[in-house]
Amino acid sequence: AASVSDEEEPLIRQVVGGGDDNELELNAEHHFASFVQRFGKSYRDADEHAYRLSVFKANLRRARRHQLLDPSAEHGVTKFSDLTPAEFRRTYLGLRTSRRAFLRELGGSAHEAPVLPTDG
Amino acid sequence: LPDDFDWRDHGAVGPVKNQGSCGSCWSFSASGALEGANYLATGKMDVLSEQQMVDCDHECDSSEPDSCDAGCNGGLMTNAFSYLLKSGGLESEKDYPYTGRDGACKFDKSKIVASVQNFSVVSVDEDQIAANLVKHGPLAIGINAAYMQTYIGGVSCPYICGRHLDHGVLLVGYGASGFAPIRLKDKAYWIIKNSWGENWGEHGYYKICRGSNVRNKCGVDSMVSTVTAIHTSKE
Numbered sequence A: 001a002a003s004v005s006d007e008e009e010p011l012i013r014q015v016v017g018g019g020d021d022n023e024l025e026l027n028a029e030h031h032f033a034s035f036v037q038r039f040g041k042s043y044r045d046a047d048e049h050a051y052r053l054s055v056f057k058a059n060l061r062r063a064r065r066h067q068l069l070d071p072s073a074e075h076g077v078t079k080f081s082d083l084t085p086a087e088f089r090r091t092y093l094g095l096r097t098s099r100r101a102f103l104r105e106l107g108g109s110a111h112e113a114p115v116l117p118t119d120g
Numbered sequence B: 001l002p003d004d005f006d007w008r009d010h011g012a013v014g015p016v017k018n019q020g021s022c023g024s025c026w027s028f029s030a031s032g033a034l035e036g037a038n039y040l041a042t043g044k045m046d047v048l049s050e051q052q053m054v055d056c057d058h059e060c061d062s063s064e065p066d067s068c069d070a071g072c073n074g075g076l077m078t079n080a081f082s083y084l085l086k087s088g089g090l091e092s093e094k095d096y097p098y099t100g101r102d103g104a105c106k107f108d109k110s111k112i113v114a115s116v117q118n119f120s121v122v123s124v125d126e127d128q129i130a131a132n133l134v135k136h137g138p139l140a141i142g143i144n145a146a147y148m149q150t151y152i153g154g155v156s157c158p159y160i161c162g163r164h165l166d167h168g169v170l171l172v173g174y175g176a177s178g179f180a181p182i183r184l185k186d187k188a189y190w191i192i193k194n195s196w197g198e199n200w201g202e203h204g205y206y207k208i209c210r211g212s213n214v215r216n217k218c219g220v221d222s223m224v225s226t227v228t229a230i231h232t233s234k235e
Helices: A021-038 A046-069 A085-092 A099-108 B025-042 B051-056 B077-087 B126-136
Strands: A073-075 B112-122 B139-143 B151-156 B167-180 B185-193 B205-209 B224-230
Touching: A021 A046, A046 A073, B025 B051, B025 B077, B025 B112, B025 B139, B025 B167, B025 B224, B051 B077, B077 B112, B077 B139, B077 B224, B112 B126, B126 B139, B126 B167, B126 B224, B167 B205
Parallel strands: B151 B205
Antiparallel strands: A073 B151, B112 B224, B139 B167, B139 B224, B167 B185, B185 B205
């Protein structure tokens, strides 16, 4: 195994298989060690490490659910796998609007795009 | 409309960027759209600054005064286009580099390299979205990012996905046939540029299925905006 920097193409794709929860639990620590090395993660202390491992395990289960619900894509371990969904939303997402407001704008705004021809 | 179209093949898409631990996706979506529009107006790919919007843009939605651009705490692409119309435009990434933190505004009007001529919101219609993409360049869009935390590759086409939009990205193209093994057929898809670095997804890109008969596209067609640019030459 080799560590890779943030800018490099990962050498190994960690994906989730179709095994049961016990199998996932057994392999989780190995996957987590590989994840920590691959993405150069470091944690404050042993407690933080243990907490992130528990989050990572939950995300492995979540990735497996996503794989079942979204079979045409590949889901698995990403650089966000040690974040809870709430942490992920708070840190990496930032669209501040409601779709209702956008549709209101679409309904009568000077900024509504003219209809373009789409045939020929 | 062509069956397949990808602005990356035509030079209108800049490099994949990384927003870091900062909720500034909206500024990357807006800058990506203006980079493409500016390329169409000038024939030159100027990589534009997101940090200028993070630091200086506090524009609010006219219909929802609580929806204001707020740097790493989030924003909205159409607010950003309004700000760019008022401020005059964007500096280059080189002149106003990204830090991934909220900071004091250091905008220098003399360093503007791209300016907005106009912007529009596009109706919730796949053909109109494709037509606006081909005519005006990459489009700023909103998406529900629920599946993106675990996404590695392929065409995402979830059976269930919310339409609540929480992430700003850039629509750069579409394809007619991405193979979906489980459905044993080719699926049409949108090509989306994200701002989480090249080591996320397919070299920084996400594919999501398209088609009027496809449900659960994570709201990808419900908040689409297009921008046109005017050429700004340095004195």
